[in-house]
Structures are given as C-alpha cells and as structure tokens.
Amino acid sequence: MPTKKKPQATTAAPERRGELLQTAAEVFAEQGYNATTVRKIADHAGMLAGSLYYHFDSKESMLEEILRTFLDELWSGYDTVLDADLGPRETLQALVTESFREIDRHRPAVAIYQKESRHLVTQDRFEFLAESQRRFEKTWLTTLERGVADGVFRADLDIRLTYRFVRDTVWVAASWYRPGGHHSPEEIARQYLSMVLDGIATR
Amino acid sequence: MPTKKKPQATTAAPERRGELLQTAAEVFAEQGYNATTVRKIADHAGMLAGSLYYHFDSKESMLEEILRTFLDELWSGYDTVLDADLGPRETLQALVTESFREIDRHRPAVAIYQKESRHLVTQDRFEFLAESQRRFEKTWLTTLERGVADGVFRADLDIRLTYRFVRDTVWVAASWYRPGGHHSPEEIARQYLSMVLDGIATR
C-alpha cells in the first residue's frame, strides 16, 4: 500500500508517451506531416505546444517513433508468415491479409508512410525506411518469382510491374480505410485477393 | 487595356507562364506542396522568388492552375471515351488507357493530386477537385455496374471496393512512373488491364 504510487490503475500514466504518439499520428495522417504544427498536436492532446518537448525531442522524433513502431510490428507479422514456409500463393495471401491487419491496427502510421516516406528516405535518420523497403521488395519479388516458377502465377507479366501492382493496391487502401467500418480487415483482404488473383472480369 | 496589371496569357510570352508552371509542378511533385518554398521554384526557374509574383498571384494560384489544367485535359480525354458509347469492358479499358496517357503527360500534376487533394478539397478555391471526384466516381461506378449487369464483370464483389481497387491501382502508378522508361503508357495500361481483368493467378 504505501509503496503504491498510482492507486487508480485504470488511468494511463506510464503510457502517456504512447497516447501522445497516437494523437500525433492521427494529426499527421489527417493533415500531412509538414502541414501539422506542433501546436495542433498539443491541442489535440490537451496541452501546450512546449509541453510536448518534455516527452519528445522534436516533431521529427515523434514521426520517427511512429514509423519505427509500425514497421517493427509489420515485420514481426511478416516474419511469422514467412517462417511458416507456405507455398507462393498461400504466402501471398497471408502477406496481403497480414498487411490489411496492420492497416487496421496502424492506419495513421500507414497513411503517413504512404505520403511521406518518399522524401524521408534520403535522410540518415530515416535510413530504416529504405532498409525496410529493400526487404519488402525482396520478399515480394521472391514470392512472385516462386509462384511463376511453380506455375501458380502467370508467366506472361512483367514481374516488377506485378510487384508494384500488388504492393500499391494493398497499401493505398489505408487512405480510405476506416477501422470499425462495414468490412473487417480479413474480409477486405479476401475480396482484394480475389480481385488480384482472379481479376474482376467473369470467366 | 492600360489598366491591365497582370498578363493573363494575353500579353507577351504566353509560354513563359507554362514553363514556370511546369517547373513548379515538378518541384511540388518532388518535395510536396507544403515543403516546396517559392524560392525553390524560383531557383529552378533561374529567377528570384519575388519575380514569380509578376506571373502569378500566389503559390496557391500556381497549384490551382496546375491541377485545373490537368483535370481539364483528363476530362477532355475521358469525355471522348465516354461519348463513344462503348460496352462496359471496352469503356473500362479505354478509360484506364487514357489514364495512363494522362499520367505520361502530366506526371507531376498527377503526383501532386494524389498527395494533396485530400486536404485541398475542403477549400472553396479547390471545390473543382471535389466536383471532379464526384464525376469520376459516378463514371466509374456506372461503368462497373453496367458491366455487372451485362455479365462481363463479376457480380460477387463489393462494387465500391472494386471501384476503389481499380481507381487506386491506376493512379498510384504516377508515384513510380517515369516518362521515357521501358514501357509506353499503352503497354503499361495493357498489362495493368490484364491483371485487373484476369488476375495474376494462372487459370
């Protein structure tokens, strides 16, 4: 009893940082990183702009932490899939499904990633984005190539074009997806996969 | 006549304006609208920041003109397709092909549109973006619905999801497309259409 510091275990106190990052991510996603002022974030968090600097070094460090956290979790999910050693078609399905789950969990982060990663990669601080992109590309290309070799994916398509098609197709969904809407991430994944694998034309 | 202040394409070099807009569009596309300073545009154009204000009212008016020009040409192309009264599958093919041609012609404008339109639509000045989006959605949804009714597109898919899938699939290409690369816009369109219509899986 006397050693207890926060009697109400319900209220957040150790995760204040996480809450603030969540808030920041939402505003970044909504308005764009550059157009988001530190004051706007603070307003959303119910504090003054300067107070954010007790928790974070800079606006940029918030961005970094948001993206890093997202990518860490993304790769954790991907790695589980990849470690399962499935066939190429099942791997693709699992990766896409996992991607939609991540969009569901980290929608703001994904939206930010989509909009900002292009010019961030050039900065040292965001080198991890470039590294992730390289792994990402390798993972997908390998899966597609295995599928072509196994005869489950079409051989008449430009493989890099196919890669970009699948990649973009999945991730742009973050720009319109709203968690808690009509479709669960798994349902969206199912329909997307159906379109990607079999097309929208009737056979 | 003597009261005219700004040369609105009437006086002198009308191409200068176009050149400057081209330059501005490239920088906006490269760095993002907010992150682009007027000075950077001027640097690229070989003049001083203040000098741009002889040609344009404001940074925002450059953006507006860039997007307006692009959308005007896009709809001019779309209207030609739509006026031809083709079947739904052929309409979809023609629209996608036309879209890739526009990406080829207005890559910077398309990239800007992708990144910035979401938060621009809320401003009065950019109301034309919202209007274009509504026409766009109607056009595509109608085409898809006609296709489903005619039995050429699958009936088991959520039609709005399909719409977003096709829409995004096409336009994100602007983020990686480089004019003068391996593929002509028509070739890319052909492959994309093949994937969208028939899927990437073998049958």
Added chain:
Amino acid sequence: MPTKKKPQATTAAPERRGELLQTAAEVFAEQGYNATTVRKIADHAGMLAGSLYYHFDSKESMLEEILRTFLDELWSGYDTVLDADLGPRETLQALVTESFREIDRHRPAVAIYQKESRHLVTQDRFEFLAESQRRFEKTWLTTLERGVADGVFRADLDIRLTYRFVRDTVWVAASWYRPGGHHSPEEIARQYLSMVLDGIATR
C-alpha cells in the same frame, strides 16, 4: 516557525546548499551564466531541474549568492590587509597576494564575476557589485596615490591607467588559473608582483 517555507540555512542540511552553489558556480564559470540552463546544474548535482527550486528561489538568486559570498570573503581579506596600515608598496603586495588567494579559493566565482559583472551592475538586485567596485577602486587608487606621494611608485604614469593595469592584470588570471597546478597562489603573486613592480625588461 511552522510558517517557514524555504530553509534559509536554518533547517536541516546546511551544507547541501553550499554544495549546490559550488556546483552551480562551476557550471556558470564553465559555460557562462546565460548559456547555463538550470537543467545542466541539476544534472551535475544528480537531481532534476525542478528540485533545485526547493533550495533556491531562482537561477538568479543562485548567481547572487555565489557572487555575494565571494565578495564578502574578498573584502574580509582586504580589510585585514588594510587594517594593518602598511606602507603603500607593502599594501599593494599584500592586496595582490590576497587576490590570488581568493582566485585560488573562489575561482569559479571570480570567473563569473569577470564575465558577467558588467551587465549585472545595472540591476537593483546586484547593486552590491557596484558598491564593491567603488570601494575597490577607491582602495587601489588611494594606495597608488600614497605610493606616488611617498616616491615608491612612478609619478610619470597616468594613475587611472595604472590602476586598471594592476587590477586587470591580477583578475584575468582567474581565466586560466587551475588550483592544484604548478604554482601556488603565493608563487604566482610573487612573480606577478615582480613584473608589475619592476617590469619584464632587464635593468
């Protein structure tokens, strides 16, 4: 008694205050008063910035106490010398020696004094600096004048220039002096006096 809020040397650990002032003085001397943040002082003291405010009213009050303590001890030493009623040459020698002893004991305070006193004197709170300066000037000028009158100091020199020469000569030493180095304060005083009195040229 129970209404007392801040322990002004009365309560509890009276040395803690002194330790903290010592720490603060070192940081002020090292980095300059303005460039020293309260946080830096707290870091050196192994506590958090806010905690310093239990001990002191403000950053400025620390500065004041540091300087006041130094000047009190300096004048205590000077007064002992002056009360001895020595001849002008011996007085000068004793004052210089005492000064080097004070530099040895209060090096940080002396360094701060050198750097900051000029703009501090204008503030009411630091009026004591101005008063000390006036006493200082009077003491030295009187000693020099007595020396000239007695024929022990040269009569052909501008007396105010001489005063500044001697004054500066002694106190700037604080900027390079490191206690515990090769020379004791008395040894440095001896050599400085030798130069000041007899010059560096051979006779």
Added chain:
Amino acid sequence: MPTKKKPQATTAAPERRGELLQTAAEVFAEQGYNATTVRKIADHAGMLAGSLYYHFDSKESMLEEILRTFLDELWSGYDTVLDADLGPRETLQALVTESFREIDRHRPAVAIYQKESRHLVTQDRFEFLAESQRRFEKTWLTTLERGVADGVFRADLDIRLTYRFVRDTVWVAASWYRPGGHHSPEEIARQYLSMVLDGIATR
C-alpha cells in the same frame, strides 16, 4: 548615366552588410552574445528581426563573420610587424602598439572575443579561433624567448606566466577602452609598455 544604378554615391547600399555587422558587434559586445536577441540587433538597425535573415544565415554566422574579420585584420597587422625582423624588444613594442590600434578599430569584436572565445573554440565552425590562438601563443613566446636569450628580458621569470601577463594585460583593455577618449591608442600603448617593461615602482 543610364548605366548608373545608385545616383547618390553618398548613401551606403553595397556595404549594408558591413553596417549591420557593425551594429551587431556593438550589441554583442554590450550585452553578450547569448543575451543578445536577434530582435535587439534588428531594433538597433531599424528593421524587423526576420529581415536580418536576408543578409545573414544565422545569428551565429554574424558572430563568425565579426570575429573572422577582426582576426584577419589583426594578423595582417602582426605579420607586417613580424616581417620587419626587429629585435625582440622592438618587436614586443610594435606588437603591443599594433594590438592597441586593433582594439581601437575593432573594440566590439575584441570585447566579444574576450568574453566568448573560450566556449566557441570547441565548435568546428570556430576552429579558426583555436588556430589563431596557437599562432598567437607561438609568436609571443618566441619573441619573449629571443628577448631572454638576447638579455633584454629578465631570465628569472616563468616564461609562460610572462606570456599570459603580457597577453591579458593588453587585451583586457578592450573592456574599458572607449575610442575617442583622452588617450590615443599609441599613447596607451606607450604607457602600457612602460609599465610592462620597466614596472610601476621607482628605481
């Protein structure tokens, strides 16, 4: 006539930069670099704070340019003296005199140098200060050593202590010197040299 841009050759226009640096130097010297806000400089210059950034990259770059200009001129003067290959006593006299002339010409810069150089040297940008200090020390030590060897300076003094004595003695003068006062720089130099060389005691 038609090629002439500024008809009034009296008003400054190309040297606006120099005027602003002069102003900045005076404020820096008066209040200390850290305590000087950009706004204060701008106020003194009759413009707004932001306007300074048309001329300079940063507050720090102003400081750098001020110090660099001063040191360049100082060494130009010193080099002239050193190139004359005078005897050690005459060299010392000439260097001291030159120093007082520089104090006269660049009083604010010298005052800034005195106060700020210690913590500036650690920054890459101000490496030139460290280099100057090394040359300075070498120049003076060499001169003093030659003098001792030639028998014109006393051999019984610690040479580094003597160096510091002479060095400080001269430069602190910048803290109280006011151009246009009673004494010309040459007159002050003469008296200082008299004290430094022959002492203040009668013989």
Added chain:
DNA sequence: GATGAATGAGGATTCATTCAT
C-alpha cells in the same frame, strides 16, 4: 520582367519556473 530588400505572421524549440504528489 526582374531584382533587392524588406515585412509580418507564424512555427519549432528552449527554458525558467510551478506544483501536486
């Protein structure tokens, strides 16, 4: 048409200080 110089409204960040615990 273009330049040079300035404006003025922010915007990110710092920091002394406060205060409940």
Added chain:
DNA sequence: TATGAATGAATCCTCATTCAT
C-alpha cells in the same frame, strides 16, 4: 526532499508576399 509533468513566455528562424526601382 525530490520527481514528473506541465506552463508560458521568449527565441531563432522560415517563408509567402510586397514594392520601389
């Protein structure tokens, strides 16, 4: 005594824009 979190004022700097020349 000390901590953690916050405040709010000030600071440096940026940038779209203006305007006389």
